[in-house]
Amino acid sequence: MKTERAELPELATRAQVADYTQTSVPTLARWAALRQGPKVTKLGGVVRYRREDVLAWIAEAGASA
Numbered sequence: 001m002k003t004e005r006a007e008l009p010e011l012a013t014r015a016q017v018a019d020y021t022q023t024s025v026p027t028l029a030r031w032a033a034l035r036q037g038p039k040v041t042k043l044g045g046v047v048r049y050r051r052e053d054v055l056a057w058i059a060e061a062g063a064s065a
Contacts, residue, residue, distance in 0.1 A: 011048045
């Protein structure tokens with residue numbers, strides 16, 4: 001059975017990125033603290049991920065695998 005990947009909005013929350021990448025929210029938070037994973041953008045202190053940064057990170061990770 002094929003599962004559909006959720007769409008990723010232009011500015012995504014950590015939960016949306018976790019769902020899209022099939023990664024946990026705590027893992028994304030840890031990666032952000034270690035400056036790993038997709039680039040984080042803060043808007044007024046709120047963590048967001050730009051879709052282009054997430055997709056670039058996925059492409060880069062796939063290229064180095």
